Amino acid sequence: MNHFSKHIITGDTRQTTLVLSELFDDNLREVPLEKLKLPKTLPTFKLREIIDIADKIETGLLNEPLLVNEDLMIVKGLKRYYALKRLGKTRVKVCVGCNEFQNKNNSFSIRK
Numbered sequence: 682m683n684h685f686s687k688h689i690i691t692g693d694t695r696q697t698t699l700v701l702s703e704l705f706d707d708n709l710r711e712v713p714l715e716k717l718k719l720p721k722t723l724p725t726f727k728l729r730e731i732i733d734i735a736d737k738i739e740t741g742l743l744n745e746p747l748l749v750n751e752d753l754m755i756v757k758g759l760k761r762y763y764a765l766k767r768l769g770k771t772r773v774k775v776c777v778g779c780n781e782f783q784n785k786n787n788s789f790s791i792r793k
Contacts, residue, residue: 708777709746714770717747717762718754726760735764746774753777 737743738761747758753775755762765773 711772731763746776749775
């Protein structure tokens with residue numbers, strides 16, 4: 682436990698992934714919905730899309746965790762975030778840094 686306290690004293694953020702990976706083997710955890718951060722630029726969504734996703738979540742057809750980075754900013758799953766918020770959920774399953782593991786073999790990506 683001594684190597685964890687060094688991180689707290691120095692504030693070295695590189696140790697954060699080490700600490701989280703040792704505490705959570707699969708990087709899945711449940712966090713309060715209000716702790717999640719949104720990206721600065723948000724795409725536009727239609728209300729119908731959000732309602733459809735909320736219906737799928739209620740019926741159990743959609744049970745994927747939101748993908749977030751180490752700062753709990755949503756990387757993938759913004760529509761699911763708004764659907765969960767619409768359903769009144771207070772806690773949500775997230776996967777921290779899972780997007781990095783999926784794109785590890787890609788040298789670059791092109792975004793629209």
